[in-house]
Amino acid sequence: MDRRRALALFxxxxxxxxxxxxxxxxxxxxxGPSRAWQSARWVRAGALTDLTPNVPVPRVLVISRQDGWYxxxxxxxxxxxxxxxxxxxALSATCTHLGCQVRWDTDTTNFRCPCHGGVFDAQxxxxxxxxxxxxxxxxxxxxxxxxxxxxxL
Amino acid sequence: MKLRRSASGIGEWLQSRTGFRGxxxxxxxxxxxxxxxxxxxxxxxxxxxLGVQLLTGAFLTLYYAPTPDxxxxxxxxxxxTAAGRIVHGLHHYGSSFIVVAIVLHMLRVxxxxxxxxxxxxxxxxxxxxxxxxxAFSLTGYLLPWDQRAYWATVVTINMAKLTPLAGxxxxxxxxxxxxxxxxxxxxxxxxxxxxxxxxxxxxxxxHVVLMRRHGISGPVRPHPGPMTPFYPxxxxxxxxxxxxxxxxxxxxxxxxAPPLEGRADPTDATYxxxxxxxxLGLFQLLxxxxxxxxxxxxxxxxxxxxxxxxxxxxxxxxxxxxxxxxPAVLLAVAIGMAGVVxxxxxxxxxxxxxxxxxxxxxxEIGGRTLVQQTGCxxxxxxxxxxxxxxxxxxxRGTEWLAGHxxxxxxxxxxxxxxxxxxxxxxxxxxxxxxxxxxxxxxPAIPRETEVAxxxxxxxxxxxxxxxxxxxxxxPDLSAIGSKRxxxxxxxxxxxxxxxxxxxxxxxxxxxxxxxxxxxxxRYLAARR
Numbered sequence: 228m229d230r231r232r233a234l235a236l237f238x239x240x241x242x243x244x245x246x247x248x249x250x251x252x253x254x255x256x257x258x259g260p261s262r263a264w265q266s267a268r269w270v271r272a273g274a275l276t277d278l279t280p281n282v283p284v285p286r287v288l289v290i291s292r293q294d295g296w297y298x299x300x301x302x303x304x305x306x307x308x309x310x311x312x313x314x315x316x317a318l319s320a321t322c323t324h325l326g327c328q329v330r331w332d333t334d335t336t337n338f339r340c341p342c343h344g345g346v347f348d349a350q351x352x353x354x355x356x357x358x359x360x361x362x363x364x365x366x367x368x369x370x371x372x373x374x375x376x377x378x379x380l
Numbered sequence: 381m382k383l384r385r386s387a388s389g390i391g392e393w394l395q396s397r398t399g400f401r402g403x404x405x406x407x408x409x410x411x412x413x414x415x416x417x418x419x420x421x422x423x424x425x426x427x428x429x430l431g432v433q434l435l436t437g438a439f440l441t442l443y444y445a446p447t448p449d450x451x452x453x454x455x456x457x458x459x460x461t462a463a464g465r466i467v468h469g470l471h472h473y474g475s476s477f478i479v480v481a482i483v484l485h486m487l488r489v490x491x492x493x494x495x496x497x498x499x500x501x502x503x504x505x506x507x508x509x510x511x512x513x514x515a516f517s518l519t520g521y522l523l524p525w526d527q528r529a530y531w532a533t534v535v536t537i538n539m540a541k542l543t544p545l546a547g548x549x550x551x552x553x554x555x556x557x558x559x560x561x562x563x564x565x566x567x568x569x570x571x572x573x574x575x576x577x578x579x580x581x582x583x584x585x586x587h588v589v590l591m592r593r594h595g596i597s598g599p600v601r602p603h604p605g606p607m608t609p610f611y612p613x614x615x616x617x618x619x620x621x622x623x624x625x626x627x628x629x630x631x632x633x634x635x636x637a638p639p640l641e642g643r644a645d646p647t648d649a650t651y652x653x654x655x656x657x658x659x660l661g662l663f664q665l666l667x668x669x670x671x672x673x674x675x676x677x678x679x680x681x682x683x684x685x686x687x688x689x690x691x692x693x694x695x696x697x698x699x700x701x702x703x704x705x706x707p708a709v710l711l712a713v714a715i716g717m718a719g720v721v722x723x724x725x726x727x728x729x730x731x732x733x734x735x736x737x738x739x740x741x742x743x744e745i746g747g748r749t750l751v752q753q754t755g756c757x758x759x760x761x762x763x764x765x766x767x768x769x770x771x772x773x774x775x776r777g778t779e780w781l782a783g784h785x786x787x788x789x790x791x792x793x794x795x796x797x798x799x800x801x802x803x804x805x806x807x808x809x810x811x812x813x814x815x816x817x818x819x820x821x822x823p824a825i826p827r828e829t830e831v832a833x834x835x836x837x838x839x840x841x842x843x844x845x846x847x848x849x850x851x852x853x854x855p856d857l858s859a860i861g862s863k864r865x866x867x868x869x870x871x872x873x874x875x876x877x878x879x880x881x882x883x884x885x886x887x888x889x890x891x892x893x894x895x896x897x898x899x900x901x902r903y904l905a906a907r908r
Contacts, residue, residue, distance in 0.1 A: 234612035238619045245626060249432065252470075253439050255463035260443075295443065296450060296457035 260295060269377040272307060272317065275369065278376070280311030283331050283338070283349060285320065290380050304328055305365055306338075307376055308349065317365040317378045318351045324358040338362065408611035412596060415603030416614055419492070420596060422485040424618035425625050429478045430584065432626070434577060436471040444523065446569035448562050451525035452643045456818075459636055469633030475517050477629050479658045482510055490692070490713050493701035494597035500693040502590040507689055509583050512576060519572040521656060522565065530644035531653035533560060533568075535663075542678040560646070600701045642815060660727030661720050667730075685716060740816060741849040743841055745825055746833030747813025750806050753834075754785075769817060781811045809837035832903030835896055839888060846907070854885065859908055866905035870897055 272286045283306035292299045304320035318338075320328045327342035337354060338347040346354040351362035366379040395401050443464075445454040458464040486506070489495055495503035522533045537554050541547040556563030608614070645651075655663050662682065669677035688695075696709045703710055751757075751769065760769045785807045802810065836846065843854035860869070868879060874897055876883035892900070 231612060234616040238612050238615045241619045241623050245428075245623065248630075249435065252463055252466050253435060256439055256461070256467045257442055259461050259463055296445070296453040 268379070269368075270380050271370075272305060272367070272376045272378045274375055275309070275373065278307055278309045280309055281349065282333075283308045283318065285331065288378070288380065303380065305378055305380075306331065307367065307378075309376075313369075315367050315369060315376060317367040319363040319365055321363065322358060323360050323362060324356070329362070408609070408615070410592065410595075410610040411607040412610055412614055413598035413602070413607060414605035415599035416596065416608075417599070418617055418621070419488050420598075420614065421618045421621040422481060422488055423591070425622055426478065426481050426485060427584070427588075428622045428626065429474060429481055429629075430580070432470060432629075433474045433478065436467050436474065437573065437577075439467055440471060441573060446523070446565050448525060448565060448644070451523060451565060452640070455524045455526075455640060459640075465636030466630075466633050469636040470629065472637030473629055473632040475513075475520065475656070476658065477625065478513055479517070481625070482513060486510070487713070487717070490709070491703045492597060492600055493696070493703070493706065495693045496597075496696070496699065496701060497693070498594050499590070499597065502587060502594065503693055504690065505583055505587045505590060507686075509580070509587060512580055512583060516572065516576050516580075517656060517658070519568040519576065522568045523572065524640055525565065525644045527641040527644055527648065527651050528654065530560070530646065531651050532655050533564070535653045535655065539666075539678050542675045544675070544679065597701070600703070639820070654731050657724070657728065660731065661723035664723045664727035664730060688712070688716075739847065740820075740823065740825070741812070742829075742833045742846045743809050743837045743849050744812045744816045744833075745830055746835070746837030747809035747811070747816075748822065749830045749834035750802070750810050750837065751813060754802060754806075754810065756810075769814060781814060782807050785810045805838055805841060809834070809841075828899055829903060831896070831899045835892065835900045836903075839891070840900075843885070857904060857907065861905045861907040864905070866901050869904045870901035873897060873900060 270288055270290060272288060273284070278284050285304055285306050288303050288305060290301050290303055292301055306318045306320060307315065308318060309315045322329050322340040322342065322345050324340065324343055324345050327340050329338040329340045329345070329347065331337075332339045336349060338349075338351070339345070340347075340356070340358070343357050345356035345358040347358070347362050348354050351364065353359075353361060368377055369375065370377050440458065443454055443458050445451060455468070459468050489503065489506070518536055522529045537551050537560065540550040540554050543550040552558075554564070554567075556567040654660075662678075665681060666674060666677040669675075692709070696706060700706060756769065786802060836844075840854075840857070841850045843851045845851065845856045846858050848858075864872070872879050872883075872885075873892070874889035875887045876885040877887070888897075
């Protein structure tokens with residue numbers, strides 16, 4: 228290899244290396260946060276004494292979410308369902324059809340969606356109307372003392 | 381074989397449609413005079429540094445938010461990842477590297493007499509670029525919106541008031557509003573990321589086009605031999621120097637820029653402003669011209685220096701380029717540089733260290749113990765409603781924090797069990813702890829010191845100082861252990877009059893438990 232070609236090789240590889248190192252750092256910087264995910268956590272949703280067996284009780288929870296450098300406080304409605312003994316679960320109040328908030332109708336003991344007439348039973352299963360699937364279940368448990376209900380959001 | 385033929389086929393097609401080989405030829409095959417050497421690599425170094433600066437700057441705008449409420453938090457978010465720290469670090473140190481490279485480049489041009497006809501306009505465009513780089517630095521300094529940024533900008537704007545005849549107008553234009561705030565920040569941001577870069581690209585193109593139009597000035601005395609193309613001969617030297625410079629910069633940037641200071645607090649009168657290091661000379665110069673003479677240091681001296689540089693091609697006439705035969709110019713520049721270096725060094729030694737240093741103060745350490753006793757963790761924990769204290773990214777002002785600590789429910793309604801109320805001093809310690817924690821992870825500090833810290837923060841800090849934090853009514857306790865032993869100290873704290881009948885200090889024998897008395901006296905005895 229003559230001197231000219233050796234120098235050309237040096238210039239080309241060095242420039243390529245600098246370029247790729249810079250691209251790697253800038254790429255990681257630009258894409259980093261889009262891969263980050265918010266871990267769910269247990270949030271206190273209410274006291275067990277506030278619940279009635281087999282009657283879904285609505286709770287409005289304020290969840291603070293970190294959005295990059297911005298802290299967002301979102302409100303989310305969940306229904307707590309207790310069987311009167313050890314079993315407890317929670318249902319999202321968001322209708323699986325188009326996202327309206329369902330309400331508990333004490334007369335018919337059904338969830339009703341005000342937008343397009345979707346109806347769900349106390350377990351969240353679709354009874355009638357357009358919703359494609361049951362209401363989303365949210366994990367719930369009693370705290371160790373047994374006095375408070377925690378849901379995982 | 382087939383691959384190579386199809387590759388060359390694509391090349392031919394591209395050439396016929398775009399003529400790219402002509403552009404490559406124009407960019408890389410410039411004929412350079414023999415003897416062009418390492419001194420002529422500085423232009424390429426500057427181009428590379430400016431390129432890195434433009435790129436890192438463009439990517440930083442992905443996350444930066446130019447408002448007083450969010451700027452500080454957004455920078456903290458940027459440096460919360462490894463890649464972010466490096467990008468921010470490159471951008472931070474890049475400005476210093478550019479200033480150094482530009483000064484070296486100018487010294488080379490002066491020494492070689494490269495500004496002489498026909499290259500006067502190339503010289504002037506270079507000076508304009510220097511000014512632009514300083515403007516970049518000034519505007520960029522404000523953007524993190526921490527104490528350093530805010531107070532340096534206060535000084536900059538006060539200096540602008542020295543402008544003859546139009547001082548208030550100049551300051552108003554820089555401020556945007558009637559005080560330094562949201563309008564200043566958006567204004568400096570826009571200038572930093574839109575107006576200055578546009579001007580910079582324009583001027584760099586002009587500078588390079590002019591350089592190519594007249595060819596480079598080359599060595600002072602013509603060397604024998606044929607002209608050689610830029611690529612790969614000079615390009616190899618340029619690449620080697622650029623690689624070394626960028627590697628050095630990457631080493632600096634690896635751990636990121638120096639940590640942010642506290643969020644900008646316009647009410648903090650104790651903060652002593654400090655500019656970026658390359659403005660320290662100017663900062664120092666101002667100190668020698670107090671009162672009505674300030675305008676001499678702030679405007680006249682820098683103005684004369686600028687005028688000298690602008691007029692240089694017309695002051696140093698004649699075709700002679702050899703530095704040995706132009707002693708007057710070289711002497712003038714050497715004196716100027718000596719002045720700048722001396723002033724910068726003096727400014728460096730004179731610049732006060734702010735409290736921000738690295739060590740945690742005893743009050744901050746005590747704040748941690750108080751936080752644990754207060755039950756902040758009931759909400760500020762992994763499972764809680766609010767972020768854990770370590771992960772807090774919000775950086776509220778002192779007043780908000782103090783209000784929240786004193787009565788959490790007032791600011792975060794709905795708490796079922798508000799923690800115990802805390803008195804003013806305890807609140808101050810907790811606020812100090814949280815503020816420090818927001819910038820620096822808590823180091824491993826012995827439990828005994830933490831207990832002593834809480835006692836100090838609750839009872840002693842009003843009158844006594846330790847490590848420059850505390851009141852001035854009583855003696856400084858930073859090295860009290862070298863004067864008193866533990867037993868004496870314990871008696872003084874419990875019943876001061878038992879040691880010194882004239883003592884004005886209140887007795888703490890009843891307010892502190894025996895264990896607490898042991899802890900604080902043991903800690904004080906260890907301070908030597």
